[in-house]
Amino acid sequence: MTVVTYTEVSAAGLESSPVAPALAGLRASEARYFANKYDTDYVTAAPEARADVVAWVEQILRSERDIVLASPILEVFVYEDDDLFWPTLHFADGLAVNVLWTKAAGGKRAVGFKLSEGMTPPAELDAFKWARQRSKLAGEIRGSYFFVKGEHPLPPS
Numbered sequence: 001m002t003v004v005t006y007t008e009v010s011a012a013g014l015e016s017s018p019v020a021p022a023l024a025g026l027r028a029s030e031a032r033y034f035a036n037k038y039d040t041d042y043v044t045a046a047p048e049a050r051a052d053v054v055a056w057v058e059q060i061l062r063s064e065r066d067i068v069l070a071s072p073i074l075e076v077f078v079y080e081d082d083d084l085f086w087p088t089l090h091f092a093d094g095l096a097v098n099v100l101w102t103k104a105a106g107g108k109r110a111v112g113f114k115l116s117e118g119m120t121p122p123a124e125l126d127a128f129k130w131a132r133q134r135s136k137l138a139g140e141i142r143g144s145y146f147f148v149k150g151e152h153p154l155p156p157s
Contacts, residue, residue, distance in 0.1 A: 023096075044075040095113065
């Protein structure tokens, strides 16, 4: 497990990524968001340690949009409270995929994609339009999303 801080950008845990510094900036930007919005640490784990979450996210991508991402997953972050389940997968190619899942029936449910600075969108995501935003920690982040329409039971906590 790695506790990610946004005060010092570190590529610890991301060393095998060819874009480790850019992905570290993106991860630090996410850590700042969760610290400010939810007062929580951004603690990542190896994908093997959260295989249930990885399988859940992959199943949503496959069933909702027939997306299978080729890049290996390096880390998994999960935020959960009484109302939300919000995992993020960090991929070696610089992509971060999150699923915002409101637990209440009829709540917000969406998959978000974020590209590290300088990353070309993977071929699996060619159909998406990308918005740009600036981040002091991550440089330019490009993002896209889609709404989840189906039911996908949450993995056990």
